[in-house]
Every structure is written in structure tokens, then in C-alpha cells.
Amino acid sequence: MMSEEHSLFIETWGSMGVLWGINRSMARIHAFIMLNEKPVDLETVAGELDISRGNASMSLKELRNWGVIHRVHISGDRRDFYVAEPDTWRMLFKIAIVRKEREFNPAMQALRDLLANAGLEKGSGVYTRMNDLEKSFSKFDRIMKKALGNERKSRMMLDLLNGFRD
Amino acid sequence: MMSEEHSLFIETWGSMGVLWGINRSMARIHAFIMLNEKPVDLETVAGELDISRGNASMSLKELRNWGVIHRVHISGDRRDFYVAEPDTWRMLFKIAIVRKEREFNPAMQALRDLLANAGLEKGSGVYTRMNDLEKSFSKFDRIMKKALGNERKSRMMLDLLNGFRD
DNA sequence: TAATACGTTCAGAAAGGATTGAAATATGAT
DNA sequence: ATCATATTTCAATCCTTTCTGAACGTATTA
Numbered sequence: 001m002m003s004e005e006h007s008l009f010i011e012t013w014g015s016m017g018v019l020w021g022i023n024r025s026m027a028r029i030h031a032f033i034m035l036n037e038k039p040v041d042l043e044t045v046a047g048e049l050d051i052s053r054g055n056a057s058m059s060l061k062e063l064r065n066w067g068v069i070h071r072v073h074i075s076g077d078r079r080d081f082y083v084a085e086p087d088t089w090r091m092l093f094k095i096a097i098v099r100k101e102r103e104f105n106p107a108m109q110a111l112r113d114l115l116a117n118a119g120l121e122k123g124s125g126v127y128t129r130m131n132d133l134e135k136s137f138s139k140f141d142r143i144m145k146k147a148l149g150n151e152r153k154s155r156m157m158l159d160l161l162n163g164f165r166d
Numbered sequence: 167m168m169s170e171e172h173s174l175f176i177e178t179w180g181s182m183g184v185l186w187g188i189n190r191s192m193a194r195i196h197a198f199i200m201l202n203e204k205p206v207d208l209e210t211v212a213g214e215l216d217i218s219r220g221n222a223s224m225s226l227k228e229l230r231n232w233g234v235i236h237r238v239h240i241s242g243d244r245r246d247f248y249v250a251e252p253d254t255w256r257m258l259f260k261i262a263i264v265r266k267e268r269e270f271n272p273a274m275q276a277l278r279d280l281l282a283n284a285g286l287e288k289g290s291g292v293y294t295r296m297n298d299l300e301k302s303f304s305k306f307d308r309i310m311k312k313a314l315g316n317e318r319k320s321r322m323m324l325d326l327l328n329g330f331r332d
Numbered sequence: 333t334a335a336t337a338c339g340t341t342c343a344g345a346a347a348g349g350a351t352t353g354a355a356a357t358a359t360g361a362t
Numbered sequence: 363a364t365c366a367t368a369t370t371t372c373a374a375t376c377c378t379t380t381c382t383g384a385a386c387g388t389a390t391t392a
Binding site for chain 1: 169170171172174175178179181182184185187200201202203250252254258265269270272273275276277279280283284285290291292295296298299301302306
């Protein structure tokens with residue numbers, strides 16, 4: 001059985017999932033795995049969280065793609081087991097980075113195109129506003145980069161990204 | 167007619183809307199209003215973006231609730247007109263703050279409850295991980311606050327927040 | 333007063349996402 | 363190879379969100 005606090009955490013994490021752009025099931029599974037000292041298997045996940053095996057299977061796969069959980073093997077057992085990525089700071093930002101690349105960067109690009117090519121009058125309110133907005137984006141960009149520290153995009157990170165392109 | 171760059175910006179902004187937790191229509195309307203030197207009316211919004219008046223009406227209302235656009239009046243005209251909030255940096259963070267309060271803070275609270283009351287063993291991996299996670303959340307919290315500068319929650323901001331509570 | 337213009341609301345339609353469950357596939361043991 | 367078990371896939375279904383459009387309310391004008 002699961003404690004009050006464990007359930008609360010799992011459900012809250014589930015709701016918060018949207019912040020990272022992951023759905024409820026995925027986020028709940030992620031929370032559940034984080035809360036387990038021992039590696040957990042698909043059967044347990046599906047049973048404890050009351051979701052289908054199919055859903056559990058796909059969600060685990062995607063969580064693995066995001067790099068926030070890992071598959072491990074236990075000798076003498078042929079089931080797959082899962083554990084959470086231990087580096088929490090990195091874990092949180094892995095998702096944020098990907099989302100930034102996918103959604104924020106194109107918007108910043110569109111904004112720069114607009115400023116460069118749309119022939120807005122330099123003195124106009126729209127120009128000023130868009131220029132300010134571009135500065136805001138750049139500022140946000142810098143904050144993001146700073147928050148990520150000096151961690152550079154690794155090969156893995158790029159692969160991950162490509163895997164998620166539409 | 168609308169330029170290539172304008173359309174691109176509108177659609178990109180629409181896609182990025184999910185980052186702020188606002189839907190495509192709302193985000194597109196927001197972009198459209200930002201791109202207009204002159205105040206725009208509902209009719210124009212619905213026509214140019216090809217959405218129903220009903221949708222436009224509701225979206226404009228919500229955008230106004232978020233505080234990212236404002237309603238203005240033009241004397242001699244009885245239609246309602248809309249303009250974008252001119253302070254872009256503030257505009258972007260208005261939404262981010264509300265979302266943080268709504269989704270991030272409860273998760274941080276659940277995490278703290280878990281650490282305080284779930285009776286996790288101090289030495290265990292789960293405890294360490296959850297403790298690290300709490301530190302990460304606090305760090306993120308600090309970054310957020312820093313990004314917002316020394317701007318304090320104004321009365322208006324609190325009203326806004328309350329308006330959005332479930 | 334009637335006629336027109338404008339804005340809002342909301343029930344139902346449409347679209348989009350998430351979930352299931354059964355079939356297909358894979359793996360390991362005997 | 364066969365059996366038993368574990369996992370993945372995906373079409374169908376369910377659920378949620380979004381959107382439409384007609385109906386209604388209100389204000390303005392004639």
C-alpha cells in the first residue's frame with residue numbers, strides 16, 4: 001500500500017506534468033519510479049497506478065526517451081526494471097531544454113525574421129514592441145543558459161532532440 | 167492582406183502558446199493584436215484569423231484576464247477595440263507567474279510534505295533524491311524570482327491570481 | 333417604436349489526445 | 363522446438379478541450 005504523502009506527490013506531479021509538456025500517465029509513472037528505492041517493473045507500475053499495460057509500456061518508453069528514467073536488468077529475472085535518473089537538476093532541465101529548442105527557439109527566429117524582413121517602420125509602435133520582445137526573448141535565453149550552467153549540448157542531447165522532431 | 171513574416175509570426179506564436187498554457191486561438195489573436203499599430207476590433211480579429219465571433223469574443227476576454235491585451239475605446243465608434251500590453255517583459259512573465267503559482271508551487275509543497283511526513287529513511291536513495299529535488303525546486307524558484315527582478319506582486323497581480331484559482 | 337449593430341453565451345459539433353485491450357512479437361527456459 | 367512469460371504495437375474507444383453558430387441581450391439610431 002502507498003502512503004498519503006506518496007499518493008499526493010504522485011498526483012501532484014501528474015498535474016504538473018503539463019508544465020513539462022508530458023501527460024498525466026507519464027508524469028505519474030515518473031513520480032512513482034522516483035519514489036521507489038528498488039527498480040520497478042511494468043507490471044507493478046500498471047498495477048499500482050491502475051493503468052493498462054499498454055499505456056505503461058508506451059509511457060515508460062517515452063520517459064526513457066526523455067532520459068528521466070533508465071532501464072536496468074536484474075540478473076535471474078527477465079523482466080525489464082526501471083529506475084529514475086539520479087541527477088535531479090539535470091533531470092528537470094533535460095525536458096526544459098528540449099521544449100525550449102522546440103517551441104521557444106522557432107518563435108525567437110520568427111521574431112527576428114519579422115524584424116529583419118517585414119519592413120516595419122523603425123519609429124512605429126509595433127517595431128518598438130517587437131524589438132523589445134526580441135530583447136525579452138534574448139534575456140530569457142540568457143537566463144535559461146545560465147540556469148543550465150556550463151553544461152554543453154552533448155551528442156546524446158542532440159540525438160534526443162532529433163528523436164522528438166515532428 | 168498579411169505579409170509572410172506576419173503570418174509566420176502569428177502561427178509560431180500560436181504553437182508556442184502551449185508553453186504558456188494558452189490555446190492556439192488565443193495565442194494567434196494575441197500575436198495579431200501585437201502586430202497591429204492601430205487598435206483592432208472583434209470583427210477584424212475573427213475575419214483575419216478565420217475564427218468564429220464566439221471564439222474571438224471568449225478568447226479576447228481571457229487575454230484581457232491575463233492582462234496581455236487591453237480594451238480601448240475610440241470616440242465616435244461604439245465597437246470595442248483591443249491593443250497589446252506595451253510592457254513586453256512584464257507581459258511574458260505575467261503568465262509565467264500565474265502558472266508557476268498554480269502548478270509549480272503545489273508540487274513544491276507536496277515535495278516538502280513528503281520529506282517531512284512520509285517517514286523516508288534519511289540514508290535511503292529515495293530520501294536523497296527527493297531532498298535533491300527539493301533543492302532543485304528551490305533553485306528554480308530563486309531563478310524565477312531573480313528573473314522577475316525586484317518587481318513585487320501588486321494588488322492587481324493578486325486579483326489576477328485569484329481570478330484564476332479553480 | 334422598429335431596425336440595426338455589436339457583444340456574449342452556451343449547447344452541441346468537431347478535433348485532438350489519452351487509454352485500453354487484444355493481437356503480434358520477442359525473449360528465455362526446458 | 364515448444365511453452366510460458368514479458369513486452370510492444372496499434373486500431374478502436376473514451377475523454378477532454380476547443381470551436382462554431384444560432385440565440386439572446388443591450389445599446390444606438392432613426
